Amino acid sequence: MTQTTTSPTVAQHLVKQLQRWGCKRIYGVIGDATLYLLDAMGKQSDIAYIACRTETNAALMASAEAKLTGQMAVCIATSGPGIASLLNGLADAACDQAPVLVITGQVERTHLGTGTVQDINQQALIHPIARYSSLVADSHAFPKLLNIAMKMACEQGGVAHLSVPKDLWRLPVTGTPFPSPPTKHYPIPTETELEQICKRIDDAKRPVILAGRGIQHATGPALQLAEHLHAPLIATMPAKPYVPNDHELFVGGLGQAGSEIARELLEQADLCLILGATWWPSDYVPSTVPIIQIDADPQHIGRTHATVGAVAGNLAHLLPLLINQVAAKDHPSYAEEIAQKKQRWNQQLTTERTPSAQGLTPAQGLTPAHVFAALNEVIAPDAIMAVDTGDHTLWLERTFQFDRQELLLSGTWRTLGFGLPAGIAAQLAQPGRQVVSIAGDGGCYYSLPELNTAVTHQLPLTYLILNNQSYAMEQRRMEVEALTQVGAVVPNADFAGIARACGAEAHRVTQPSELTDTLVQALASPRTSVVEIFCDSPPLPHYKIITGIDETND
Numbered sequence: 001m002t003q004t005t006t007s008p009t010v011a012q013h014l015v016k017q018l019q020r021w022g023c024k025r026i027y028g029v030i031g032d033a034t035l036y037l038l039d040a041m042g043k044q045s046d047i048a049y050i051a052c053r054t055e056t057n058a059a060l061m062a063s064a065e066a067k068l069t070g071q072m073a074v075c076i077a078t079s080g081p082g083i084a085s086l087l088n089g090l091a092d093a094a095c096d097q098a099p100v101l102v103i104t105g106q107v108e109r110t111h112l113g114t115g116t117v118q119d120i121n122q123q124a125l126i127h128p129i130a131r132y133s134s135l136v137a138d139s140h141a142f143p144k145l146l147n148i149a150m151k152m153a154c155e156q157g158g159v160a161h162l163s164v165p166k167d168l169w170r171l172p173v174t175g176t177p178f179p180s181p182p183t184k185h186y187p188i189p190t191e192t193e194l195e196q197i198c199k200r201i202d203d204a205k206r207p208v209i210l211a212g213r214g215i216q217h218a219t220g221p222a223l224q225l226a227e228h229l230h231a232p233l234i235a236t237m238p239a240k241p242y243v244p245n246d247h248e249l250f251v252g253g254l255g256q257a258g259s260e261i262a263r264e265l266l267e268q269a270d271l272c273l274i275l276g277a278t279w280w281p282s283d284y285v286p287s288t289v290p291i292i293q294i295d296a297d298p299q300h301i302g303r304t305h306a307t308v309g310a311v312a313g314n315l316a317h318l319l320p321l322l323i324n325q326v327a328a329k330d331h332p333s334y335a336e337e338i339a340q341k342k343q344r345w346n347q348q349l350t351t352e353r354t355p356s357a358q359g360l361t362p363a364q365g366l367t368p369a370h371v372f373a374a375l376n377e378v379i380a381p382d383a384i385m386a387v388d389t390g391d392h393t394l395w396l397e398r399t400f401q402f403d404r405q406e407l408l409l410s411g412t413w414r415t416l417g418f419g420l421p422a423g424i425a426a427q428l429a430q431p432g433r434q435v436v437s438i439a440g441d442g443g444c445y446y447s448l449p450e451l452n453t454a455v456t457h458q459l460p461l462t463y464l465i466l467n468n469q470s471y472a473m474e475q476r477r478m479e480v481e482a483l484t485q486v487g488a489v490v491p492n493a494d495f496a497g498i499a500r501a502c503g504a505e506a507h508r509v510t511q512p513s514e515l516t517d518t519l520v521q522a523l524a525s526p527r528t529s530v531v532e533i534f535c536d537s538p539p540l541p542h543y544k545i546i547t548g549i550d551e552t553n554d
Helices: 010-020 032-042 055-069 081-095 122-126 139-156 191-203 219-229 237-242 260-267 315-325 332-353 368-378 391-399 419-429 441-456 472-480 495-501 512-524
Strands: 025-028 048-051 073-077 100-106 130-135 159-165 207-211 233-235 271-275 291-295 309-312 384-387 406-409 435-440 462-467 505-509 529-534
Touching (some): 010 139, 025 055, 048 441, 081 122, 081 130, 100 139, 122 130, 139 159, 233 237, 260 332, 332 368, 419 435, 441 462, 441 495, 512 529
Parallel strands (some): 025 048, 073 100, 100 159, 271 291, 291 309
């Protein structure tokens, strides 16, 4: 007698396919249109389901995990309001090209387009954000559509989406899970392309290097190239952890939170070599400096600025070729100028980071620079820092001296509320590492309910809240432009009290003398710990309303 094999359902196939591709967790919020999927999730143990408090934070967690690991992350939501709430977090993944698969439930197929409860055209809704989005109309098409979506997210970076009507989850599928995709291949430049940029580099007398996130796996060659050319090295914010901040050629960042000397050197440069960065802040850079750009993705090259030369390929392979083909530079006067400027910049940082250097007594207020100076002294060298968007972000970029700490931020989308969900995702993905989330009081409100999520999963996450009772970045820009400050100053709740109500350990810092010991205690705690720090918000030297591209992209 022939034994029949029961075909897996759509929900079961999704779980099996994600298992095959190495998915470890799914972030989401429960809803009527995904109940059968959650039932399938509950009957296996390979993939954890992280029940979030809002869909926005679920998407931000998936985005942060994808940025941290480089692997596809997954989030789910129900129909209508569920997918609508996902969009802000998904936009972060889309803008930073983080590979995220999003699965949303949908109303029954017979109700599509009828205006029933939670009926909306999800493909139209997500169109500006997703690289790929499809409505699953038949259960047997689901395996192919899922494979396409996953490959699009992984190979192109960004968001891929499937909308699954809730009557499909229990229907059978035809086919087995697809294998994992092959290793991504980089373009290979021609010898002519390499010769052209090498000649440009050889001709330069005052070259400058701008390094972006793309040097992550080519840190050694990037530093060797800078030393070979004796070129000052500017780093975008996401690249700061990959460049030793005490290196003799490191001159800080560029832009509103950047160093004055980086801007000076770039203004006097006769060539800027951009490595793995798409960012070119037009408000802070000269319009005449020639640019050579090297990037793994050809689509990044010349996207926001003209170049005089470019090659696309694997930086870990290309940079050693350049070192071998271009002549070493020995310009003593340029080297002396860089050293003098760097000494001046270090003195400026000392003044900004040290209360006593600014004439403040222990009884006077803290500033973000003082907070980050203290954190610098006690944070683990390999910690993960998940940073929200706000005034504190600028001060962190300007003053924090990175060792090997890894940085997660909303680079291009710059949403408020990124810090806490990103820290939760980081602690879940890499539980053996110290994780510190940092937010201002404005951004804190966007994701504060996720403290429950951190506590539920018993995460030893440290969450720093810099409380200055305002949207300080906007307030300072309004001041500079002589605008009224409507909406800039807002009263706050008791963040430490809310943290305790959520089951977290909580601390309050109101005096500089309390700061270091409190940070040490929170970082050492095995529990989720919140440190509310009351601080002032002094203006940065470069505050203005930005009209071009700002300072925290790649």
